[in-house]
Amino acid sequence: MAEAAILKTQDDDDMAGVKRDYKGNRKETNPGMPKDVVRNEYTDMFESFRDSLDQHHDRRQKIGKVSRDVTALSKKIIFSLQRVRKLNEPIPQNISSEIEKRTKEIKELLATIVDDVAGLRRYQYSMPGIEEFVEAVSFAHYLETQTLITPDQMQAALGDDVPILITPADYVYGIFDLTGEMMRFATAVTALSGAMPSGFMGEEADSGRTILEDLQETSSMLQIVPPIPGKGWKDKKAVMIEQVAKVERVGYGVRVRGNERPKGVGYDFDVGEEKAPVMD
């Protein structure tokens, strides 16, 4: 009892977490300092292992952080791109400048880990941010050119300053995600314009390739090629097929009912061209 009382009165202005010996005196601790070890013939070996493992963990942490930031920035690019309303045309200035800024940030972030993912380390650490970046870049590329970006173009998008390999898996899983963005774009623009987006949107809506056809073609390709190992090929494939089906229903809908209301209804809700005065 007496000892307990002493324990409470001593140094009671101290923060919690002070280690004490059995008499209640605080113990000296040197946080961060290695414990005093009795060295034996294996100590050196374990110390060198410790250094290697520490480097490995630090590197993984650093890469993980950059990857998360790249993911967040890529998602913002994708959100911006979903405000575009026209296919196969240059992206409007206000959106493209925003995208450029974020792309620059992504490249700067990736430039800080070039050495950490060089050579054999590229496959050692997971970097899901790259896949997300492929999704963003391929979506911009599709909206502007109405074509699927090639692996070479994708690698080139990263630039010579960021020599990080975009693996076949990064590429193809990014393209799986692209189909989701294409679906979102297709349904939104069709709802607003009353026609399935195509390269010849406007006066002759039926004349160019539609986004539905592009989706169908992409989906077929990804069903034909054998799986490339990565995270969840099967699931992504199933989701993609569902997305294409959804756009097919939208396409059917506008064909059957599209003429029942004038095209252009809904343009008032178009947020993509907000307050931009018509310049031409």
Place this chain on the structure above:
Amino acid sequence: MASNSATAMIDPAIFQFLQSHAEQDIDVNEKLHQITAVLNRQISTAQGYLSRIHSTPTAKIQPLLAQIEKEGIQPAISSIQELGKFASNYPYYKYNQRWSRSVQNLVAVMLVTAWLGGMGSESRPGEQGRLLRIEEIGEILEVPINLTDRDEFHVTIEEYILAMTDLTEELSRLAMNSVTMGDIALTVRISSFIKDLFAGFQLLNLKNDILRRRVDAVKYHVKKVEDVIYDLSLRNLIPGTVGTS
């Protein structure tokens, strides 16, 4: 109206790119499966022979170790070399999970065999209590270790550390059985060795991964041996300490 078929959605090169990568992957996996199936069989054989250490008295251990080396380890080493040659053509970390466990198991067999006095070479005869270092493992397997500067097959530090936890587990079992077989000196030797390794393991800063789980288990190996030592010392059965009380 002119169709824009000149710019199709998908460049045929994309198709070829994906097709060839997927097919290459299938081929690589098939070949790896072939090699590792043989390797795992050889390792199982080695592990099977190795299990006899628990019923083989120290005096008769050498022929057994020779057999483990000749019929288990040696064939596995040639498989490892085949694996190394093939796997070095592809990114190491893309496929290493296909063989990492096998490498760990083989290294563990080598560690135990060497510790008991096997795995001797002309330059260095085998002796009881010897821990094969990772560098020696690399020399015996004739593959690099812990590569950081080039993308080739190698034995990683992680695989070696995991194999050391297999060694402490195996020796903790042997500590008990060697008492049964009447070789208490061996038990004492195991005890001091395991404690040294345990002190080493405690130097590692581990994250929540397989390495941590395995290294955490080492304390149970230590405890198992301690219990045996306790039983012995209680009854004054440890040579050299008799009569000290």
